[in-house]
Amino acid sequence: MSQQGKPDRQERRRFLTIYGRKAVLEALQDEDMDCRILHMANSNRGGGIIRDIQRAAQERGLDCREHSREELARISRNGRQDQGVALDVYCAAMGELDAYLRDMSDAPQRILALDGVTNPQNMGMVIRSAAAAGIQGLIYADRGNPALGPLVIKASAGTVFRAPLLRCQTVMDGARQLSDAGFTLYRLQADGRRSLFDGQDFAQRALFVLGGESDGISEALRGLPGENLSIPMRNGVESLNVAVSGALVAYIAATVE
Amino acid sequence: MSQQGKPDRQERRRFLTIYGRKAVLEALQDEDMDCRILHMANSNRGGGIIRDIQRAAQERGLDCREHSREELARISRNGRQDQGVALDVYCAAMGELDAYLRDMSDAPQRILALDGVTNPQNMGMVIRSAAAAGIQGLIYADRGNPALGPLVIKASAGTVFRAPLLRCQTVMDGARQLSDAGFTLYRLQADGRRSLFDGQDFAQRALFVLGGESDGISEALRGLPGENLSIPMRNGVESLNVAVSGALVAYIAATVE
Incomplete structure (x- = not known):
């Protein structure tokens, strides 16, 4: 981390953003994964797997952020397949x-x-x-x-x-x-x-x-x-x-x- | 070969039978493949890739045999996908x-x-x-x-x-x-x-x-x-x-x- 508390370039490059509801839920349930920030489109309807994702994120005490559909597509870099959900994972070895x-x-x-x-x-x-x-x-x-x-x-x-x-x-x-x-x-x-x-x-x-x-x-x-x-x-x-x-x-x- | 001129068990087990029109044509066109017997269903219509297969087999001087659709399926062991064509390939290393x-x-x-x-x-x-x-x-x-x-x-x-x-x-x-x-x-x-x-x-x-x-x-x-x-x-x-x-x-x- 840099002095400002924001990740510097080297730290930023250690993040992988995954997307898709099932992939994100599986990552949240995997104890070996260092999940950091959950991104959700504000157009997502509650219930079902979305609720499971929110619960799993809460249990981890994760930073959860809401975005417009367009902003989420910018984060996932794959608006077609992100299903309104993306997750930043920290990869220490990268x-x-x-x-x-x-x-x-x-x-x-x-x-x-x-x-x-x-x-x-x-x-x-x-x-x-x-x-x-x-x-x-x-x-x-x-x-x-x-x-x-x-x-x-x-x-x-x-x-x-x-x-x-x-x-x-x-x-x-x-x-x-x-x-x-x-x-x-x-x-x-x-x-x-x-x-x-x-x-x-x-x-x-x-x-x-x-x-x-x-x-x-x-x-x-x-x-x-x-x-x-x-x-x-x-x-x-x-x-x-x-x-x-x-x-x-x-x-x-x-x-x- | 056994004395009767028929392949014995060891020789028989050196044959692989491939099937499907494209796969068979490619094999016939590959000089490294030791193709032996071409099997065709008598229900095949002439022309197109069937003609190409017949020509390629003729150029090699291959033994070409006609069978009923059912008999061909027995030879290819895959009547669903053989498209009426099968080829016995000799695999010397097998x-x-x-x-x-x-x-x-x-x-x-x-x-x-x-x-x-x-x-x-x-x-x-x-x-x-x-x-x-x-x-x-x-x-x-x-x-x-x-x-x-x-x-x-x-x-x-x-x-x-x-x-x-x-x-x-x-x-x-x-x-x-x-x-x-x-x-x-x-x-x-x-x-x-x-x-x-x-x-x-x-x-x-x-x-x-x-x-x-x-x-x-x-x-x-x-x-x-x-x-x-x-x-x-x-x-x-x-x-x-x-x-x-x-x-x-x-x-x-x-x-x-």
Whole structure:
């Protein structure tokens, strides 16, 4: 918090706003979720699930705010599907890449980035695997990665709220920042000479980049200094699902010193 | 082939029958697919995609057979969705577990089994990862694993036709056969003391078993002699998607001697 009592940018970026009556009620009922502010459209009729939501919020002693339908759509960023309800959830492990770089320790740092991955299900699955593997961060770009909406949340099996997501503008911006901070870039590419599984050490500060389902890693990113890594494939298999590649990279990055 | 010129049981079990006009046409146009017999319902009207299918089959010099609608439904095993077209595809890497055990070499053998995994998408994704990883086999039980239908084929990105699937009656039967043949059973369980990633050797002959999405590994299978392995998870993540776990196990099993 800044001195004025208002959250500063870094704190603001730790909030995820979820929406939809069922999703919001489930979040309010989940003790592991750090719910902060409930937003309701003043057009909502009482009773039913709306009453359940209000009760659950009261039990938590939550800040509850009423808005016009239009204002609520601005908060949820999805007026079509918010059903007049939105909830700000605090995600302690999420934050700005800037702040992460400022505060990081001398311990090994392993970061993963998905360049041009647009499928929310794949994104969500990689979030889950990255959180489970225990790598230090997963780049989450405002532009170029799918929005942190219901599809991503569901595919992440709810782990998005505790995953170390490092927010930045674009994946390219993030990669450049990490490169400038001394990170070695490991690009996962079919033609990489070195195998992900060769058992050799990675750099103490390592950024692993996976490309999207159709276009692979962007030309701009391929232009940054770095090394190419491959995942060996047999039986004529030409590619792996990006959620699978992401999990392999996250676990190998987390377990190989 | 047996002496009578008819395929024996082992050969028969190497055939996958796919169905549906688009799927069959795509298979016929894919040079990597070993298509053998085209089955058509005599009720099909000529022209359009039916003509394209017939031409593609002729170009391959395929055996083309006509059947009654009912007989075709028996061949495709899915009269509702076969659209009057089925195709027998030969999968050289697929076969009976019996025959695999009879013929296996002294080299390290790494087999994976999914116990109670009923989601076709997860099954298909694991087939793709297992084929890519290069393990010696993936158990495919007639009962207990989803049918090798369009959903599995699609999720496998077509790799099902080249994957080393070892067919048996049930996963439990297969596990018992492998156990009797000297395979060490490694069960992936949350409470496993040893980590999949500890870098230690596995037995020369190793069967890795993953449980289903809801019920985990069956009690019967937990009763077989074996060792429990865990995939370490951080940040309070309680489980991984089974397609992800399957890929991690397949690649670690294939790369750790």
